[in-house]
Amino acid sequence: MQSPLTSPTIEEQAKSTAPNGQVFPLPSEADYAAESERLRSLVAEQRLMGREIVVVMGVGFVGAVMAGVVADTVDQSGSPSKFVIGMQRPSPRSFWKIPTINQGICPVQAEDPEVAPLISRCVLDKKTLIATYSYEALALADVVVVDVQCDYHKKDFGNVRSGHAEIGALEDSLKVIGEYISPDCLVLIETTVPPGTTEYVAYPIIKKAFERRGLVQTSPVKHPKGGHGFTGQADVRDQKSDERSTKDEGRGTVAEQSISSANRFPPTASRSTKHEERRTEAAEPLLAHSFERVMPGRNYVSSIRDFWRVCSGINDQARQRVEKFLSEVLNVQDYPLTVLDRPLESETCKIVENSYRATILAFLNEWSLFSETNGVDLMKVIDAIKVRPTHDNIIFPGPGIGGYCLPKDGGLGVWAYHTLMGFEQDIFKITPQAIDINDTRALRPAQLTRDALRNMGKIVAASKIAVLGASYREDVGDTRYSGSEIVVRKLTEMGGDVVVHDPYVKHWFEFEQQETYPGAGHSRKEFFRNQDGLTDMRMAENLDQALRGADAVVLAVRHQEYQNLDPDTVVTQIGHPAAIIDCFGLLSDEQIKRYFELGCEVKGLGRGHVKRMKDQVKEKAPHTNLCMILGSGSPAMQWYRLRM
Known part of the structure; x- marks a missing residue:
C-alpha cells in the first residue's frame, strides 16, 4: 500500500x-x-x-x-x-x-x-x-515495465560467494503491482535478476495478490450441441469490485479506483447467448521477462531501441503479448527478437552472457602478470591475436572491470542456484572466481605506483597522486563499480594524497556520499582503512589542476582526452619528473621512452617491456648528454658520431 x-x-x-x-x-x-x-x-x-x-x-x-x-x-x-x-x-x-x-x-x-x-x-x-x-x-x-534495481552485495572484498542478491526492492514493487493492476495487464520485468525470479518470486507474489483481491477470469466453453460461446478473450472480473471505494490511493487503499474490464476493453467478438457456457477460474498473471543490454556512451538510446533483444513469457498469452509489445517499440526489423520458452531461460541468458564476458577479462589478468615479469608487452600480443577473426573480441581488462552488470551478474546466478532453487552442490567454479579476480585486479595499479615511486626514492604516504579517469569505461561518465574507485581507495589506505580528474564526471558520489551511496552500509569503503576523508574529495576542474605538483600519475581510463598526452607537456604541467602508471595501454613505445628521457619512472599493467625501454634510454643517455654539452651540429659532435 x-x-x-x-x-x-x-x-x-x-x-x-x-x-x-x-x-x-x-x-x-x-x-x-x-x-x-x-x-x-x-x-x-x-x-x-x-x-x-x-x-x-x-x-x-x-x-x-x-x-x-x-x-x-x-x-x-x-x-x-x-x-x-x-x-x-x-x-x-x-x-x-x-x-x-x-x-x-x-x-x-x-x-x-x-x-x-x-x-x-x-x-x-x-x-x-x-x-x-x-x-x-x-x-x-495496460503494460507495466519493471526497471527496479536488483543488486548484489558482497560481504568480503574479493569473495563473491560471501555475498547475496538484494531483491527486496523488487519484491516490494511486485507486491504493489499485484495489489493494483488489472489481471489483463502485462507485467514485463526488464531488470537483470537471479535466474528463476519471474517464476519463483514474481509469479507467486502477484498470483497471491490476485487471490486476495478475489480476481477470477471466465473462459468460453464450446457447447457440445453446436454453436460457439464467447469468441473473444477470457473475460476478467473482480469479485470484490463492488466493495472497492474511490478513496484516493495515496491514503493507502488497494486499487481503490476500479475500472471494469468491460469498460476498459470492450469485447471485440460477438456472444452467442443460446449455447454459451463459461468456466470460472482464478486469474493468471501475465508475466514476461526481457533483459536490457544498455550501453552507456554516445549510443545509449540505440542500445535500447536498435539492438537485439531476448524475451519470454510465463505462459502462451504472456509470450504473445510481450512479443507484440516489443515489436511495436523496438527496431525488430533490423534486430529481430529472440523468443525463449520460459522466463528462467531468458534470465539465465543474461547471466551467462555477462559471466562469459567477465571470465574472458579475468583470464587475461594472469597473462598480464606474466607479461609484467617477463618483459612482454601484452598490448602487442593482443593486437597480434585480434587479426584472427575468431578472436577479434579479445579485450584488455585495464584496472579491473566495472559497470553495473559484469561485477555482479555471475553472483546472481550462484545465489539463485543455492537460494531460490535450493541446490547444495558446489557446481560453480569459474564464474565466481572470475568475479573475484576482476574485483581485486584494481589493487595492482596501486602496487605499481608504490614500486615506481620507490624507484624514485619516494613513498606513497608522502606523495600526491593524480588518478586520470573515474568512470568504468572510456568516454562515459558512469562510475558504478569502476576499477578506479578501488585504485583511489587503496592508494588512500596507503597514505597517498589522491586527486582525480575525469572530463565526464563532475561528482563522484561513491566518495562524496559514501555513507549512503550506493546504499547505507554498502559502500566499498568498508573494505579499506583510512577512508573517511574521501567524503571531502572533489573532482579536479581541469587536467592542469590535477597534474600540478603530482609525484605520480595513474592513467586509469582510456578517455580520448588522455590518449595522446605529450610527455613533455605533462612533465611541464607537473613541474618535475614523476612516476607514470599506464593501466590501459595508453602509452606508445615512443612516449614511454620520452618519459624515461625526462627522468620519469614508467610502469604499466601488462607492459613488461618498459624495463627494456628504460635500458635503451640508459644506453643512449651518454650520447644524449654529450650532444647537449657540445651541440648537435658542432665539429666535435660530428667527429664523435664518426668514431661511434
Missing part, C-alpha cells in the same frame, strides 16, 4: 534535492488526491485516442530512457501509439526525478546527444510521457 509521508521530524526528510541543487518538497496528503485525479483525466483522454497505457516503474539509468523510447513509438500512420507514465517512489533520494521529467529533462546524465531531445520531445511536444509518484498509475496500465 502506498501512504503519503507523515510530517517529517527532520527537515531534510521533507524534500528531495536534484544533482543540480534544485530542491523539491515531497508530496503532501493533499497532493496525492490531486495527482490521482490528474492521472485519471490524462489516461481517459489518451484512451480516446486509442493509445496503450504503459507504466515504467523505476526511472533510473535504464528506466528513464526506456520510458522515452516507448513514448516515442508511433503506429503505421505515424501517430503516437503509447502513453507512458514513469513512476518513481517519492523518497528524499529519488523524488526529484519526477518533477525533472515533467519539465522535459532527463534525470540521468548521458553522453548520447539523442537522450535529452528524446525526453524533451515526448514530454513537451508529443505529450506522450509524464512522471508520477502515485500508484494509481498501476491501476490504469
Whole structure:
C-alpha cells in the first residue's frame, strides 16, 4: 500500500534535492488526491485516442530512457501509439526525478546527444510521457515495465560467494503491482535478476495478490450441441469490485479506483447467448521477462531501441503479448527478437552472457602478470591475436572491470542456484572466481605506483597522486563499480594524497556520499582503512589542476582526452619528473621512452617491456648528454658520431 509521508521530524526528510541543487518538497496528503485525479483525466483522454497505457516503474539509468523510447513509438500512420507514465517512489533520494521529467529533462546524465531531445520531445511536444509518484498509475496500465534495481552485495572484498542478491526492492514493487493492476495487464520485468525470479518470486507474489483481491477470469466453453460461446478473450472480473471505494490511493487503499474490464476493453467478438457456457477460474498473471543490454556512451538510446533483444513469457498469452509489445517499440526489423520458452531461460541468458564476458577479462589478468615479469608487452600480443577473426573480441581488462552488470551478474546466478532453487552442490567454479579476480585486479595499479615511486626514492604516504579517469569505461561518465574507485581507495589506505580528474564526471558520489551511496552500509569503503576523508574529495576542474605538483600519475581510463598526452607537456604541467602508471595501454613505445628521457619512472599493467625501454634510454643517455654539452651540429659532435 502506498501512504503519503507523515510530517517529517527532520527537515531534510521533507524534500528531495536534484544533482543540480534544485530542491523539491515531497508530496503532501493533499497532493496525492490531486495527482490521482490528474492521472485519471490524462489516461481517459489518451484512451480516446486509442493509445496503450504503459507504466515504467523505476526511472533510473535504464528506466528513464526506456520510458522515452516507448513514448516515442508511433503506429503505421505515424501517430503516437503509447502513453507512458514513469513512476518513481517519492523518497528524499529519488523524488526529484519526477518533477525533472515533467519539465522535459532527463534525470540521468548521458553522453548520447539523442537522450535529452528524446525526453524533451515526448514530454513537451508529443505529450506522450509524464512522471508520477502515485500508484494509481498501476491501476490504469495496460503494460507495466519493471526497471527496479536488483543488486548484489558482497560481504568480503574479493569473495563473491560471501555475498547475496538484494531483491527486496523488487519484491516490494511486485507486491504493489499485484495489489493494483488489472489481471489483463502485462507485467514485463526488464531488470537483470537471479535466474528463476519471474517464476519463483514474481509469479507467486502477484498470483497471491490476485487471490486476495478475489480476481477470477471466465473462459468460453464450446457447447457440445453446436454453436460457439464467447469468441473473444477470457473475460476478467473482480469479485470484490463492488466493495472497492474511490478513496484516493495515496491514503493507502488497494486499487481503490476500479475500472471494469468491460469498460476498459470492450469485447471485440460477438456472444452467442443460446449455447454459451463459461468456466470460472482464478486469474493468471501475465508475466514476461526481457533483459536490457544498455550501453552507456554516445549510443545509449540505440542500445535500447536498435539492438537485439531476448524475451519470454510465463505462459502462451504472456509470450504473445510481450512479443507484440516489443515489436511495436523496438527496431525488430533490423534486430529481430529472440523468443525463449520460459522466463528462467531468458534470465539465465543474461547471466551467462555477462559471466562469459567477465571470465574472458579475468583470464587475461594472469597473462598480464606474466607479461609484467617477463618483459612482454601484452598490448602487442593482443593486437597480434585480434587479426584472427575468431578472436577479434579479445579485450584488455585495464584496472579491473566495472559497470553495473559484469561485477555482479555471475553472483546472481550462484545465489539463485543455492537460494531460490535450493541446490547444495558446489557446481560453480569459474564464474565466481572470475568475479573475484576482476574485483581485486584494481589493487595492482596501486602496487605499481608504490614500486615506481620507490624507484624514485619516494613513498606513497608522502606523495600526491593524480588518478586520470573515474568512470568504468572510456568516454562515459558512469562510475558504478569502476576499477578506479578501488585504485583511489587503496592508494588512500596507503597514505597517498589522491586527486582525480575525469572530463565526464563532475561528482563522484561513491566518495562524496559514501555513507549512503550506493546504499547505507554498502559502500566499498568498508573494505579499506583510512577512508573517511574521501567524503571531502572533489573532482579536479581541469587536467592542469590535477597534474600540478603530482609525484605520480595513474592513467586509469582510456578517455580520448588522455590518449595522446605529450610527455613533455605533462612533465611541464607537473613541474618535475614523476612516476607514470599506464593501466590501459595508453602509452606508445615512443612516449614511454620520452618519459624515461625526462627522468620519469614508467610502469604499466601488462607492459613488461618498459624495463627494456628504460635500458635503451640508459644506453643512449651518454650520447644524449654529450650532444647537449657540445651541440648537435658542432665539429666535435660530428667527429664523435664518426668514431661511434
